[in-house]
Amino acid sequence: MLAYYFRIALKSLRRNPMLTALMIGSIAVGVGVCITTLTVYRLMSGNPVAHRNDVLYAVTLDSWDPNSPWRDEHPERPPPELTYRDAETLYRSDIPDRKVMMRKAAFVVEAPPKSGVAPFLVEGRTTTKDFFAMFDVPFQYGAGWDQAADDTSQMVVVLSKKTNDKAFGGANSVGQTVRLDGHDFKVVGVLGEWAPTPKFYDMNNGQFDEIEELYVPYGIGTQFEMQSAGNTNCWRDQQINNFQDFLNSDCVWIQFWVELRDSSKRAAFQDFIDNFVREQKSLGRYERPLNNHLQQPDEWLKVNEAVQDDNRVLVGLSFMFLAVCLLNMIGLLLAKFLGAAPLVGLRRALGASKSAIFRQHLVEVGVIGLGGGLLGIALAALGLFGVRHVYENYNELTRLDFTMVLAAIGIAVLSGLLAGFYPTWRVCRVQPAAHLKTQ
Amino acid sequence: MELRPILSAMLRNKTGAILVGLQIALTLAVVANAVFIIMQRVEKIGRPPGIDSDNLFFVQSYGFGPNYDHRDTIRRDLDLIRSLPGVVSASSINGIPLSGGGSATNLGASAVREKQTINTNYYTVDEHGIESLGVKLLEGRNFTEQEVQYNPDASGPQTTPFVIITKDTARALFGDEPAIGKTIWGGADQTSVVVGIMDNMLGAWVGWDKLTQVMLMPRIQAGPLARYVVRAEPGRRDALMAEVEQKLSGSNPHRAINYVRSHTQIKERSYRADSRMVAFLSVLIGLMISVTALGIVGLASFHVNVRRKQIGTRRAVGARRVDIIRYFMVENWLLTTGGIVAGSVLAFAFGQWLSSAYSLPRLPPSYVVGGVIVLWVLGQLAAFLPARRAAAIPPAVATRTV
Numbered sequence: 001m002l003a004y005y006f007r008i009a010l011k012s013l014r015r016n017p018m019l020t021a022l023m024i025g026s027i028a029v030g031v032g033v034c035i036t037t038l039t040v041y042r043l044m045s046g047n048p049v050a051h052r053n054d055v056l057y058a059v060t061l062d063s064w065d066p067n068s069p070w071r072d073e074h075p076e077r078p079p080p081e082l083t084y085r086d087a088e089t090l091y092r093s094d095i096p097d098r099k100v101m102m103r104k105a106a107f108v109v110e111a112p113p114k115s116g117v118a119p120f121l122v123e124g125r126t127t128t129k130d131f132f133a134m135f136d137v138p139f140q141y142g143a144g145w146d147q148a149a150d151d152t153s154q155m156v157v158v159l160s161k162k163t164n165d166k167a168f169g170g171a172n173s174v175g176q177t178v179r180l181d182g183h184d185f186k187v188v189g190v191l192g193e194w195a196p197t198p199k200f201y202d203m204n205n206g207q208f209d210e211i212e213e214l215y216v217p218y219g220i221g222t223q224f225e226m227q228s229a230g231n232t233n234c235w236r237d238q239q240i241n242n243f244q245d246f247l248n249s250d251c252v253w254i255q256f257w258v259e260l261r262d263s264s265k266r267a268a269f270q271d272f273i274d275n276f277v278r279e280q281k282s283l284g285r286y287e288r289p290l291n292n293h294l295q296q297p298d299e300w301l302k303v304n305e306a307v308q309d310d311n312r313v314l315v316g317l318s319f320m321f322l323a324v325c326l327l328n329m330i331g332l333l334l335a336k337f338l339g340a341a342p343l344v345g346l347r348r349a350l351g352a353s354k355s356a357i358f359r360q361h362l363v364e365v366g367v368i369g370l371g372g373g374l375l376g377i378a379l380a381a382l383g384l385f386g387v388r389h390v391y392e393n394y395n396e397l398t399r400l401d402f403t404m405v406l407a408a409i410g411i412a413v414l415s416g417l418l419a420g421f422y423p424t425w426r427v428c429r430v431q432p433a434a435h436l437k438t439q
Numbered sequence: 440m441e442l443r444p445i446l447s448a449m450l451r452n453k454t455g456a457i458l459v460g461l462q463i464a465l466t467l468a469v470v471a472n473a474v475f476i477i478m479q480r481v482e483k484i485g486r487p488p489g490i491d492s493d494n495l496f497f498v499q500s501y502g503f504g505p506n507y508d509h510r511d512t513i514r515r516d517l518d519l520i521r522s523l524p525g526v527v528s529a530s531s532i533n534g535i536p537l538s539g540g541g542s543a544t545n546l547g548a549s550a551v552r553e554k555q556t557i558n559t560n561y562y563t564v565d566e567h568g569i570e571s572l573g574v575k576l577l578e579g580r581n582f583t584e585q586e587v588q589y590n591p592d593a594s595g596p597q598t599t600p601f602v603i604i605t606k607d608t609a610r611a612l613f614g615d616e617p618a619i620g621k622t623i624w625g626g627a628d629q630t631s632v633v634v635g636i637m638d639n640m641l642g643a644w645v646g647w648d649k650l651t652q653v654m655l656m657p658r659i660q661a662g663p664l665a666r667y668v669v670r671a672e673p674g675r676r677d678a679l680m681a682e683v684e685q686k687l688s689g690s691n692p693h694r695a696i697n698y699v700r701s702h703t704q705i706k707e708r709s710y711r712a713d714s715r716m717v718a719f720l721s722v723l724i725g726l727m728i729s730v731t732a733l734g735i736v737g738l739a740s741f742h743v744n745v746r747r748k749q750i751g752t753r754r755a756v757g758a759r760r761v762d763i764i765r766y767f768m769v770e771n772w773l774l775t776t777g778g779i780v781a782g783s784v785l786a787f788a789f790g791q792w793l794s795s796a797y798s799l800p801r802l803p804p805s806y807v808v809g810g811v812i813v814l815w816v817l818g819q820l821a822a823f824l825p826a827r828r829a830a831a832i833p834p835a836v837a838t839r840t841v
Binding site: 016019022026029030033037073094106108110118119120121181182227231235237260308309310312313314317318320321323324325327328330331332334336338339350386422426 | 454455458459461462465466468469471473476501502503504505507545602662663664676688694695697712716718719720722723726727730731733736737738740742744745770793797798818
């Protein structure tokens with residue numbers, strides 16, 4: 001029976017090819033636009049460390065200006081980074097299971113002379129050792145460094161895949177040396193493909209930037225007196241005449257994360273940072289009200305507004321557009337079904353039941369929805385192709401994945417059926433007698 | 440005019456009319472707000488930068504190793520760049536306007552600085568800075584070569600004895616009083632004298648509401664990083680960029696040339712989020728208007744087909760072609776107008792919600808009026824084709840059965 005309905009549906013759709021094309025096209029553009037904006041939205045609202053969400057916490061302390069908050073429009077938010085001094089103190093706590101303090105720094109890389117690659121500048125990160133384990137960073141070769149390397153600021157380096165490809169042609173470079181800023185560093189590890197989007201671990205320096213191109217122990221940055229390659233925010237009038245003055249200043253520029261595996265540890269660490277700030281208050285620092293946070297990645301991403309308002313507005317507008325497309329389709333379907341009322345009347349008179357008419361028209365609507373969905377996927381692919389031209393950095397990520405393809409078909413068929421339900425219901429109420437008279 | 444029969448025909452198919460009306464209403468609400476957002480972004484992108492943006496490019500070099508001499512490198516690089524034909528001027532600079540990255544400091548008009556400071560985006564340049572950026576000096580004087588100090592330690596912002604500030608910075612600090620010769624306070628015990636006022640130029644962060652608060656300081660910052668701004672004669676920028684990159688790369692083994700980038704490219708990158716929004720919304724508006732217009736054409740054509748016999752009858756009893764056309768046009772006009780009335784309300788409600796939820800400016804009525812006119816015209820155009828087809832139906836149809 002379904003095959004028969006399907007044949008009738010196709011026949012009916014072929015009878016008004018213009019109208020059919022309009023209806024399928026209508027659903028298709030609506031779905032295409034929605035899937036395009038949803039894909040971008042999903043990308044931006046993703047949580048790249050969702051699997052570690054329960055144990056990771058970003059640490060923030062409100063060390064900012066007593067006269068004005070970090071963000072005027074959100075006075076409840078502390079700055080997203082710590083001062084150098086405070087980070088050093090917190091890092092000494094042994095409450096967390098793991099902890100990391102880190103910041104950005106630029107390095108000139110000199111590849112081995114025989115490679116013939118000219119020296120090039122890269123963005124690097126100086127970090128303590130737990131960075132790799134805490135954030136579940138994949139390695140292609142080797143691994144991170146150990147506590148001893150942190151303690152004595154050993155000249156060891158982990159390269160990103162991109163840097164290793166450039167300097168060593170992608171070969172296993174573990175054990176080799178690279179010259180960074182004129183010093184020999186030993187390669188201990190090479191990362192695999194890793195593109196956390198948004199770049200959750202450092203939200204104040206380009207939320208959708210690529211990862212750093214190499215990683216060295218945190219102490220190296222201090223030892224070489226390297227300036228931050230990320231944002232440095234200061235508020236207090238302080239004489240800064242040399243690097244040591246800068247380290248002692250109230251400028252914030254260090255990112256700090258902890259891993260706390262149970263709630264008692266979480267409470268203990270919250271107490272620890274609160275007590276630390278109270279102690280600092282008595283020394284004349286931290287003049288703002290006590291406002292220290294331990295935030296899990298999903299909350300952290302939300303607070304830092306990884307999903308820009310623009311994208312939310314776009315998704316909203318896209319769905320309004322889909323609504324217009326559906327209204328369009330309901331109007332056309334209604335006109336078409338009611339236009340064919342005499343035929344329905346005839347079929348009813350010949351013995352077709354109401355429910356048979358209903359199912360038959362629903363099949364027709366389903367075919368339109370399915371066609372619209374398939375075409376919509378093609379349009380979404382086209383839309384994302386366009387998106388890749390106006391976004392940079394995450395080309396690979398703005399592709400249709402399986403979930404979005406399913407979502408496209410789902411939205412199309414569901415909205416098709418939703419749109420088709422009323423016209424179908426109307427056509428079922430057709431009185432056979434009314435349409436047979438004029439025949 | 441035969442409004443009554445048209446209305447009663449529409450009332451017989453209420454649902455159809457409501458559907459078209461709703462569609463037009465939603466279209467109006469979305470289009471009016473989307474166009475408004477687009478116009479804001481276009482305005483933002485189109486702000487005059489205050490510098491000779493089209494002819495500027497920036498060079499970044501990064502020194503390394505024990506044999507790197509920063510001060511000497513900058514001197515030799517600038518000598519080389521300035522000697523190239525086609526270069527108008529070149530200067531050392533610490534940041535790039537409209538690039539999204541830069542330095543800012545708090546300035547006050549008096550020593551008592553609590554709460555009276557303004558945030559200012561500053562650039563350290565040499566005596567060629569004003570000419571190299573192409574910003575106009577309005578009052579006072581430029582820096583002299585002797586005033587340009589080499590800063591041995593790059594950490595932290597410190598003021599210089601003399602500064603040049605933009606018109607807006609001067610107004611923010613001193614109101615309408617003349618600013619030349621006045622002292623400004625930046626940081627503890629650090630004062631500078633204003634020697635020049637320049638026309639407004641845009642600072643580093645495109646989203647900043649104080650974008651024209653900019654200050655120039657005569658200084659060359661130490662450190663591994665060197666940046667230059669180069670102003671080319673019109674039309675020679677691209678050729679010069681290649682030449683500069685090639686000549687500098689070969690000139691010094693103790694540094695890497697990080698990039699040579701035109702200001703056009705840098706600016707475009709900073710405005711990318713805005714141009715993206717413009718692109719997205721334009722496509723959306725285009726699609727929305729097409730879908731609505733095609734929907735009207737489709738529906739009207741369908742109605743014409745269904746009413747062939749009725750139209751034929753009307754023609755047979757004396758209606759002229761123009762009467763038939765008018766019938767369909769008026770019918771469409773009524774539908775569109777109904778939709779527009781609902782749409783105007785919806786547009787303002789939607790605009791209100793957008794402005795409160797995303798702190799955008801309120802939707803001005805002119806955008807809704809514009810949208811209303813566009814939809815009226817669009818509706819009439821969309822109805823005209825089917826109406827003309829309807830008018831072509833011969834009266835003889837009336838005499839045929841089916």
